[in-house]
Amino acid sequence: MDYENDLVTIIVPCFNGEKYVHRFFESLIKQTYKYIQLIFVNDGSVDGTREVFNIYDYLMRQAGIKTVYIEQINQGQAAAINSALPYVCGEFLMWMDSDDILLCNHIETKVNLLRGNANSIVMCKGIIVEEKQIEIPIGEISNCEIKERLFEKLYWGLCGCTGALFMVHTRDFFSEFQQKKIITSRVGQNLQILLPLLTKYSVGTINEKLFIYVNRDDSHSHSFKTYQERFNRIKDIEELKVSILKSIKDRFCESYYQQLNSVLRKIDLVQKLELLNEALDLPVEITKEIINEYRFYINDKKSRFWIWGACKKNEILAKGLEMYGNLNISGYIDSDDKKQGENVIAPSHVFDENDYLIIPLAYHGEIVSLLDERGMKSSVDYLYLAYDIKRGIEHDEESRNSNFPLC
Template structure:
């Protein structure tokens, strides 16, 4: 592990239309002690040729650039190949269709150096539209009190976001928290972020910065925006629960935390059921959802509100109008 070195692991599949802007954003970094590892996950377009064309540019900038080709195996498989060889003191794994701001690495390194107990860092992320780069909003974790529990919030989806480039981890703590061997085994439908973030979030303190260090590009046709049928979504929710339980099983959990974690898993399931029913304008899962809420003594106001929106469709229209008015007033 090289002190001060930041390893960036980036999977890429058929990225000829966008990978150049990501590579340029790494070249534009004010902090250059970087090891960029791009895993070409079986691309069938011009991605490999584009990666080769950047070799000289990175060499001239003094940035270590490694690009490897593998048969298409998905993001988790690509991340695994990067985890086998990365050597930085710090690690991040942004998507190849997003962008780092020019001082992203410098700002994050400064915080991590000033907070040696911090295992994981989250920045503010700007959401922008593809092509036009119109700002659509921000992702940010807002800490409202001293009872910060990133681990539970990652499970429930409360006050959190999952765009990977918004995160940086300290490699020594990351390796210490992760089960051995260091292999990501999440299915494609779920992605790798749960398995990468939960172990270190449970064991080590997290830090948060207000600076925008990452731009998440909303791109039509991206993996994260793929539409599924109602019943496929139900299947994915089930897979998510199974994956989370397997990840948690491999973490050395304190006995006093087990009850809170089980409740967090139920909250995640309830939220996903409600989101699904609202998106598809259905109430198939409402009885089961209400039973889960009752059995687990869930009192989250937003969850209760969404239950009413599912049960009484007319309220959805009023809620939509209310939200639009709030947006206009901001």
């Protein structure tokens, strides 16, 4: 297919965006670069999203923007992107969330870079704000410093991953996705787009913040409130990664695939640990049965367990593991130097491949990033992803709420 030279196609899925999507439409109208095709996918909204689009559709057309409106039953963002892909006409392609806000030079800056070098993908920076105080920046999303390791960082969830960061040559996008479909998943759309592209194409960087990422309490990425919801989301993301790796025919991915199988086994183990926590008050025979089931997944003769956080609830967990499981609990990891001592060590301690860390789910991203920053092994082949200690720990709210979307 021949794509229209200079035309930029932007795909925007939206579910129940009545209260905020106007901000995106207004930012699109204000772009200094006007040769735009917007494909807007109403993904089963039950509010006034369609009416808001209809109001701005006229204004966007008046500004020279071509619009395509698609309405479907709710299927998730990845499925919404698949609905839009057959309608893509532009030489350049973007996909983004409906609550993002583009700065006025966003598209022009990206197009100029893609035209001017051999990269197939360009990546900018973004500003993070809270919806309640949208005019006050609270952080930034920036992957420019790690572009050479972007596949690895995205894969292990060690950096921000949102569509508005990127623009890609459409011909290269469809060279990878020849069936005009990405892998569908309810946990997102960015990983299954970016990881295959990053195995083939180079990335140019723009050291400039070109959009605003709005943290909304009711957004999809923040909608997982309970332990089980958050746990299932992490497991679904890891299973999505398996599907992505299977779709990429590249030896480069073999080591990641092997590591991921280890991660998935440990996620199963995490579920057993959660059952253990609930089972501490049950008869010894039942608790032993639970422990024996998960002991199958580890080499208990070599493995050592460290529990992240020195607190009363974790002491109960440690006693249960030692009493019923005969496991070697080496101690606790805690950044509070007042707690550090004989069996409580600092996070800077260097672990080996036989160490297993049991990590509270609320701190997962924060802890993995900390290990990575300090040059410690963070391939997750020793790392539990999602153990949450319920009913016992007060978390600092700033630490609990990550500013970065998972996928």
